[in-house]
Amino acid sequence: MIFGGLASGTTRVRGLLQSEDVFATAKAMQALGAKISRQDDQWVVEGCGPAGLQQPDAPLDFGNAGTGVRLMMGVIAGFDIRCQLTGDASLSRRPMGRVLRPLQEMGLVVTPKDADRLPFVIQGRRDLQPITYELPVASAQVKSAILLAGLHARGTTTVIEPQPTRDHTERMIGHFGGTVRQVQGSSGTEITVTGPVALRARDLVVPGDPSSAAFLVAAALIVPGSDLTIEGVLNNPARIGFYQTVQEMGADLTLENPRVEAGEPVVDVRVRYQEAPLRGVEVPAQRVPSMVDEYPVLAALAAYAQGETSMHGLGELRVKESDRLTAMANGLLANGVAVRVEGDSLLVQGGNGVPGGAVVATELDHRIAMAFLVLGLGSQAPVIVDDVSMIDTSFPTFITLLSGLGAQLEAAA
Numbered sequence: 001m002i003f004g005g006l007a008s009g010t011t012r013v014r015g016l017l018q019s020e021d022v023f024a025t026a027k028a029m030q031a032l033g034a035k036i037s038r039q040d041d042q043w044v045v046e047g048c049g050p051a052g053l054q055q056p057d058a059p060l061d062f063g064n065a066g067t068g069v070r071l072m073m074g075v076i077a078g079f080d081i082r083c084q085l086t087g088d089a090s091l092s093r094r095p096m097g098r099v100l101r102p103l104q105e106m107g108l109v110v111t112p113k114d115a116d117r118l119p120f121v122i123q124g125r126r127d128l129q130p131i132t133y134e135l136p137v138a139s140a141q142v143k144s145a146i147l148l149a150g151l152h153a154r155g156t157t158t159v160i161e162p163q164p165t166r167d168h169t170e171r172m173i174g175h176f177g178g179t180v181r182q183v184q185g186s187s188g189t190e191i192t193v194t195g196p197v198a199l200r201a202r203d204l205v206v207p208g209d210p211s212s213a214a215f216l217v218a219a220a221l222i223v224p225g226s227d228l229t230i231e232g233v234l235n236n237p238a239r240i241g242f243y244q245t246v247q248e249m250g251a252d253l254t255l256e257n258p259r260v261e262a263g264e265p266v267v268d269v270r271v272r273y274q275e276a277p278l279r280g281v282e283v284p285a286q287r288v289p290s291m292v293d294e295y296p297v298l299a300a301l302a303a304y305a306q307g308e309t310s311m312h313g314l315g316e317l318r319v320k321e322s323d324r325l326t327a328m329a330n331g332l333l334a335n336g337v338a339v340r341v342e343g344d345s346l347l348v349q350g351g352n353g354v355p356g357g358a359v360v361a362t363e364l365d366h367r368i369a370m371a372f373l374v375l376g377l378g379s380q381a382p383v384i385v386d387d388v389s390m391i392d393t394s395f396p397t398f399i400t401l402l403s404g405l406g407a408q409l410e411a412a413a
Helices: 002-006 020-031 066-077 097-106 140-150 168-175 210-222 241-248 285-290 295-302 315-319 324-334 366-375 389-393 398-404
Strands: 010-014 035-039 042-046 082-086 109-111 120-123 132-134 155-161 180-185 188-195 227-234 252-261 264-272 307-311 338-342 345-350
Touching: 002 010, 002 020, 002 066, 002 168, 020 035, 020 066, 020 389, 066 082, 066 097, 066 120, 066 140, 097 109, 097 140, 140 155, 140 168, 140 188, 168 180, 210 227, 210 241, 210 264, 210 295, 210 366, 210 398, 241 252, 241 285, 241 295, 295 307, 295 324, 295 345, 295 366, 315 324, 324 338, 324 345, 324 366, 366 389, 366 398
Parallel strands: 132 155
Antiparallel strands: 010 042, 035 042, 082 120, 109 120, 155 188, 180 188, 227 264, 252 264, 307 345, 338 345
16 A cells, blocks of 8 residues: 555555555555555555645554554655554554654654654655664564655665564565665675655555464364464565474474565465474563563463473563563463563463463454454363454454354353
């Protein structure tokens, strides 16, 4: 939606997730001048092109779309636009300063100047300055916001990342006619874009989200007799940490029919339940960028593995839609699973069954809600989550799909 809105011409998108996050981002692009409509099974985006984005008439409300609002900060930075950014209660608790600070170095004006939480006002500028910025923490969102701003800066903008993070933005820049260069430097990978860049409209098919697919994979590994194939899942090397981990745990999981769609590698994921139990493993901190959103469901799956599963370097989970590290530990303990938190590590002791029977506080977090519904598929007593409405943020068909595969989900009395 964002790249199509910036480009010259008409972009057609198939396979777009029909979620609240995507809709919120689409509404923001419409407010900024892009023409977006749905036609049959595809979305059509008429880009602003050389005319550029327009001043919106009202604040841009991103609901719970953390990726959407952070990317949009980088987009707006390169235009003479002043607007207020807002979000729901959950998004308004999440830190934004680490995205704003490098953009301020480039020339973005933020009111208040030291803002770190929504709402706040930003003012872009057409004479945006390129910068070289070393990420203090691996973050694809920060990297992407800087690169999006760099598309409209005069000169070369460089982001140095100490650890690889998901590279969808770099691939998308290339798909829409820009050039991204990557070289290995002494401090990490140096990713550069030289602006200004004139993007050209391109059609594309969005691969299936591996983070969403992970919940179905975990469900199949918990429920006896399962044999599930999930078609068209993204197989980007920066996104497959969960799949590597469950294979290390002994899961019967294969990646089949590899292909490339819109510059991204895609596979079909086949997963089968097996009588031999999964085994606990140690998940290194270096794997966090490739599976940061999958730790809640991995923690649920670890409850059914023999031995201890230790997950390290999870500090980033404390600043997601909720403090996911605490939410997972509390929910697992309430449902009879031995778990402890040591610093930024989560250690789950599995193999003794999951008693269940407790109500889990989801803290307005869609992935916490889905993870504990998956946990309940094998528990001795039902697992109850206090809210499921926010699941629409990322996976609106989750409950219907899981029920259609045989899960018994029902509203609590």
